[in-house]
Amino acid sequence: MSGTDGDLDALKARVEQAALGPSVEERGTILALADGLATVSGLPGAELNELVAFPTGARGFVMTLDEDKLHVTFLDPATGLSAGDAVSRTGTLISVPVGEALLGRVIDPLGRPLDGKPAPTTSEARPAERPAPAIIERDFVSEPVETGLLAVDALFAIGRGQRELIIGERQTGKTSIAVDAILNQKGGDMICIYVAIGQRLSAVSRVIDAVERRGDPARTLFVVAEATAEPGLQWIAPFAATSIAEWFRDRGQHVLIVYDDLTKHAATHRELALLSHQPPGREAYPGDIFYLHARLLERSAKMSAAKGAGSLTALPIAEIEAGNLSAYIPTNLISISDGQIVTSAQLFAANQRPAIDVGLSVSRVGGKAQWGAMKAVAGRLRLDYAQYLEMKMFSRFGGFGDAAMKARMAHGAKIAALLNQPRFAPVPVMVQIALLAALDAGALDAADPAGFEALKTALAPRIAAEPRLKALSDHPAKLSDADRALLVDLVKAVLP
Ligand SMILES: Nc1ncnc2c1ncn2[C@@H]1O[C@H](COP(=O)(O)OP(=O)(O)O)[C@@H](O)[C@H]1O
Numbered sequence: 001m002s003g004t005d006g007d008l009d010a011l012k013a014r015v016e017q018a019a020l021g022p023s024v025e026e027r028g029t030i031l032a033l034a035d036g037l038a039t040v041s042g043l044p045g046a047e048l049n050e051l052v053a054f055p056t057g058a059r060g061f062v063m064t065l066d067e068d069k070l071h072v073t074f075l076d077p078a079t080g081l082s083a084g085d086a087v088s089r090t091g092t093l094i095s096v097p098v099g100e101a102l103l104g105r106v107i108d109p110l111g112r113p114l115d116g117k118p119a120p121t122t123s124e125a126r127p128a129e130r131p132a133p134a135i136i137e138r139d140f141v142s143e144p145v146e147t148g149l150l151a152v153d154a155l156f157a158i159g160r161g162q163r164e165l166i167i168g169e170r171q172t173g174k175t176s177i178a179v180d181a182i183l184n185q186k187g188g189d190m191i192c193i194y195v196a197i198g199q200r201l202s203a204v205s206r207v208i209d210a211v212e213r214r215g216d217p218a219r220t221l222f223v224v225a226e227a228t229a230e231p232g233l234q235w236i237a238p239f240a241a242t243s244i245a246e247w248f249r250d251r252g253q254h255v256l257i258v259y260d261d262l263t264k265h266a267a268t269h270r271e272l273a274l275l276s277h278q279p280p281g282r283e284a285y286p287g288d289i290f291y292l293h294a295r296l297l298e299r300s301a302k303m304s305a306a307k308g309a310g311s312l313t314a315l316p317i318a319e320i321e322a323g324n325l326s327a328y329i330p331t332n333l334i335s336i337s338d339g340q341i342v343t344s345a346q347l348f349a350a351n352q353r354p355a356i357d358v359g360l361s362v363s364r365v366g367g368k369a370q371w372g373a374m375k376a377v378a379g380r381l382r383l384d385y386a387q388y389l390e391m392k393m394f395s396r397f398g399g400f401g402d403a404a405m406k407a408r409m410a411h412g413a414k415i416a417a418l419l420n421q422p423r424f425a426p427v428p429v430m431v432q433i434a435l436l437a438a439l440d441a442g443a444l445d446a447a448d449p450a451g452f453e454a455l456k457t458a459l460a461p462r463i464a465a466e467p468r469l470k471a472l473s474d475h476p477a478k479l480s481d482a483d484r485a486l487l488v489d490l491v492k493a494v495l496p
Pocket residue numbers: 168169170171172173174175176177353354421422423
């Protein structure tokens with residue numbers, strides 16, 4: 001029986017090598033399943049946001065940690081799972097692939113393709129939740145994001161690194177404003193990310209279609225968690241998309257991100273919170289909803305020169321009901337943002353496009369980022385326009401006899417007509433400056449507003465063809481009297 005000794009030796013060696021300490025393998029068990037959420041016992045070492053795996057291959061992440069149990073939000077359908085099934089830790093936090101390869105794509109919040117093309121090849125992944133840049137890593141907002149919308153660029157200028165909320169009732173043009181802003185980045189240095197949360201797929205396809213037809217699809221990315229996606233995917237979408245955006249921001253690039261919309265995101269958060277028995281607070285939202293959106297929007301920033309000088313500008317969208325801006329989520333979001341563009345159902349019904357309520361809208365830091373030349377011509381615009389809207393209300397009770405009043409009403413009507421803009425018709429910043437300079441000089445007093453659309457399109461080539469305006473066009477920081485006069489002359493020449 002040769003070989004026995006050898007076998008014995010091998011056995012001895014194995015026994016000696018065997019680690020005799022307790023072997024730790026964390027396994028949990030599903031206690032209960034609800035819509036998109038599992039209550040799990042065990043897994044004492046699990047961390048918040050850690051990915052866990054189920055025997056069906058489905059994945060989820062740890063949403064809340066209690067002493068004796070935890071709640072896991074599903075990222076895949078829970079089909080085939082039931083109470084008693086095992087859950088295992090993965091040791092990794094929920095993360096998203098980042099990198100150049102994502103541009104031009106439509107993906108879900110985990111980076112999985114939704115556009116029928118192969119999975120994007122990326123070499124890096126980042127956690128969906130990341131800390132916001134510290135104060136010392138930031139710089140002041142000082143460069144504009146041009147939206148091509150006169151009503152925004154002239155009245156509520158947005159700066160790179162700013163968070164400007166777009167808020168209003170449904171069907172008042174909120175998405176359209178954000179999409180027009182994205183389309184206007186064509187040919188520029190901005191990367192655009194549109195995050196769809198809880199929307200119908202048809203609505204998302206319309207946005208994708210608009211960008212493909214009129215925008216710069218190769219520099220745009222869509223992160224989509226539509227209404228029928230797992231609540232966990234909808235929940236993580238804005239965070240994951242922001243991590244993708246930060247990768248560009250941290251390389252010194254400029255990113256515009258649209259969250260459409262955070263009202264639906266708040267509703268998903270409330271649903272998951274109620275299912276996991278967190279104590280409901282105001283309007284049944286859990287107490288951490290403010291912090292949730294604050295830590296998301298804090299990640300928008302203009303970075304300091306030492307940090308590469310990139311920027312992340314956010315346009316979160318929120319929907320309100322019956323014009324109620326003082327509901328819980330709207331007030332939260334308003335206080336977290338650096339201003340809000342309020343769309344009005346009344347103005348929309350009165351055919352003002354975009355239907356921006358000038359009295360309720362504000363941009364708190366954008367003024368510093370507005371071009372000097374724009375400031376020079378837009379200074380009085382807001383007040384004149386607001387006064388006009390007020391007088392118009394009162395004039396319903398009887399006409400104004402006063403000639404001065406009549407003149408101001410006529411001037412206001414011209415402003416309203418100028419600010420009116422169909423979708424997909426961006427007005428370049430130099431054309432905006434020319435129009436406002438002409439308005440200021442009274443050159444539009446006799447003009448028929450019906451011709452303003454044609455005027456806007458005709459002006460761009462005229463301005464481009466004027467060598468004396470080249471310096472101003474390249475950098476509209478200051479408006480000299482000569483340039484101002486030249487712009488007014490160009491407008492007069494184009495007017496019929
Ligand atoms: N500037 C505009 N000119 C013409 N139509 C517009 C304009 N802005 C929005 N609309 C139309 O109004 C409708 C609602 O716009 P949308 O942006 O989807 O609103 P919301 O996002 O507030 O629900 C859409 O049919 C859109 O085409």
